Amino acid sequence: MATQDSTGSSLGPEFTQQVIDSMGPNTPPRLREIMSSFIRHMHGFARDVQLTSDEWLLGVNMINWAGQMSNEKRNEGQLMCDVIGLESLVDDITYTVATKSTSGLTASAILGPFYREDHPIRENGTTISFDMPKDAQVAYMHGVVTDAKTGKPLANAEIDIWQASTNGKAGGSLRTIRWREPTKTDWRIGLYEQQDPNQQDLNLRGKFITDSEGRYSLYCLRPTPYPIPEDGPAGKMLRMMDRHFYRPAHIHLLVRCKGYKQLITQIFDKDCKYLSNDTVFAVKDELTVEFKPRKDDPQASFDLEYNISLGGA
Amino acid sequence: MATQDSTGSSLGPEFTQQVIDSMGPNTPPRLREIMSSFIRHMHGFARDVQLTSDEWLLGVNMINWAGQMSNEKRNEGQLMCDVIGLESLVDDITYTVATKSTSGLTASAILGPFYREDHPIRENGTTISFDMPKDAQVAYMHGVVTDAKTGKPLANAEIDIWQASTNGKAGGSLRTIRWREPTKTDWRIGLYEQQDPNQQDLNLRGKFITDSEGRYSLYCLRPTPYPIPEDGPAGKMLRMMDRHFYRPAHIHLLVRCKGYKQLITQIFDKDCKYLSNDTVFAVKDELTVEFKPRKDDPQASFDLEYNISLGGA
Structure with a gap:
């Protein structure tokens, strides 16, 4: 739960930190390091370009399509x-x-x-x-x-x-x-x-x-x-x-x-x-x-x- | 082609710029903006955590797995x-x-x-x-x-x-x-x-x-x-x-x-x-x-x- 900031967005840097902090105490240290950076960069990317839901869904569809095409002969x-x-x-x-x-x-x-x-x-x-x-x-x-x-x-x-x-x-x-x-x-x-x-x-x-x-x-x-x-x-x-x-x-x-x-x-x-x-x-x-x-x-x-x-x- | 920098890595920031600059003149401006930021953040992520090939392949496998599980009932x-x-x-x-x-x-x-x-x-x-x-x-x-x-x-x-x-x-x-x-x-x-x-x-x-x-x-x-x-x-x-x-x-x-x-x-x-x-x-x-x-x-x-x-x- 968050409050609105001055840009009208309620999901600022503290939101990103909240997502990172949701990792539990038993997260392996290397995984925590990797996921923390990955989450920061993915959120940073979305904010930098003000990514819209439609644009994000295009990306999701391409990821799903990639998996559907992959098999033992192709990755x-x-x-x-x-x-x-x-x-x-x-x-x-x-x-x-x-x-x-x-x-x-x-x-x-x-x-x-x-x-x-x-x-x-x-x-x-x-x-x-x-x-x-x-x-x-x-x-x-x-x-x-x-x-x-x-x-x-x-x-x-x-x-x-x-x-x-x-x-x-x-x-x-x-x-x-x-x-x-x-x-x-x-x-x-x-x-x-x-x-x-x-x-x-x-x-x-x-x-x-x-x-x-x-x-x-x-x-x-x-x-x-x-x-x-x-x-x-x-x-x-x-x-x-x-x-x-x-x-x-x-x-x-x-x-x-x-x-x-x-x-x-x-x-x-x-x-x-x-x-x-x-x-x-x-x-x-x-x-x-x-x-x-x-x-x-x-x-x-x-x-x-x-x-x-x-x-x- | 690149030369080695002082860290022993040959693929520094100029490599990231090379990837971005490979986009041709007919790239739609919004897509160029999105992909430039995405490439910068993905490379930044890999560098920040010194991501290894094995770790990256785990991520690739999860992406392919996601697509293989997705269908009209689940995304x-x-x-x-x-x-x-x-x-x-x-x-x-x-x-x-x-x-x-x-x-x-x-x-x-x-x-x-x-x-x-x-x-x-x-x-x-x-x-x-x-x-x-x-x-x-x-x-x-x-x-x-x-x-x-x-x-x-x-x-x-x-x-x-x-x-x-x-x-x-x-x-x-x-x-x-x-x-x-x-x-x-x-x-x-x-x-x-x-x-x-x-x-x-x-x-x-x-x-x-x-x-x-x-x-x-x-x-x-x-x-x-x-x-x-x-x-x-x-x-x-x-x-x-x-x-x-x-x-x-x-x-x-x-x-x-x-x-x-x-x-x-x-x-x-x-x-x-x-x-x-x-x-x-x-x-x-x-x-x-x-x-x-x-x-x-x-x-x-x-x-x-x-x-x-x-x-x-």
Whole structure:
């Protein structure tokens, strides 16, 4: 219960404090800290823009819609956070800030909503591409995993890799899932296997284990720009904000090694579009890589060397 | 792309500005204002508490869960906002602030997630209770709708009323939907008809039209405290925050009259529990009402007079 203040509003800062103070004595301290700040910021947001009930209900409907679209193959709530940079920010807080005392570490980037936990382990030197697009550009990707402090190679590190295919336009799936019509300059766009009935299960996904000298190797596709799904609330948000849907060409990596901090990251083709305006804001300078011409390999026309440095857990 | 700042984080305030600046020139000005503030507050929240990826993913999962539970009978996204006071705040901004120039107006309160748009029109003096709980306390509710400025009675105003039943414990539905076990002092708790298979469709709901002298009247239940659903993420949030689930005894009203601003409000029994700690923060002093004893009416043991003043649209 509250009294009116001079603006005619009865729900001023003391109202926000009342909501915060409703938390009971058994609230875990970290949760209390998080919820107190969340409540203050949500109330502050509503007051700053004088949010109306109708506008708020539009937001509620988008949240409910996000949940209704989400399933084991897609996470729309996550995607909504991604397009306002929130996943990149919490990744930065969790990884970059947490490891600031270690120099030379490979930088992190967001996990994204298309990771699967059940990627198979594959042999070094084998491919992850089992439904080769007609115009695919294949790259031989290889490198060494090392300890960021000592430079020592790490054996038995697990490099978990996933990427979108590079020619979504060829299949019928684009129209089926109401994908954005690609522009002329971006006609080679991709889909992840779980979005695309024309790709086999687990296509372009696999785990590789480093050998005794810390080395891993595989064949993958040289990636192309990828539009995030636009048939849900994240897509609606982007359209309302007059933004494009594209991510620069990238490959996802999740690297684990016993005794080291898990690394989630992405690498970006330095020559591709959207490096400066990734729609989910995940690009960091130090994560751009160069695809060099590769000779005398019938399986690949590009070579990508990518070395990884891990920090202690 | 960004460079590292002194804290080891690469994503400082300029990152937030980059996300805001990604909005294109065709973004509607009001949406730009809302999204800019929302992005600033969400990033500010993440930075203030140094939110980790795992903590953020818990939040994403709750958002997706809310959507998955929501349907035509329940709005869990709305309920999550309610328990942090957000619907009350935007209602206050939309109605109280918007009408501050008019004195004598009936105060507003939140719509809540159990409103239905298809309430039938009923005759004045009839009841809205068609599945009477064994221990029901019936009230005769009546009043006049007037113009807040002139005091003139308003004919043909529509009073749309809905309330929870008062004895949810008697049915088997409580256990079915995993309701919170009521405490001994609160054993008479209620359910809305869409939550309760033992109530007929549209029980305790109806619209009444004022007569030529602005009068309306009906029989309803004297309400009892009501626990919000605890089987979804809103309930989980409350449990995590060590809070109770209860709303004080209340009746919902939505009042419409041609030429006047629509009023959404609730009235609260001044003698009930939880008036000072409503779990959705909707109580205002001026919305408490007194149920007086009623004599010589075999249909009702309580009398509730409630007059309503509307402001011009």
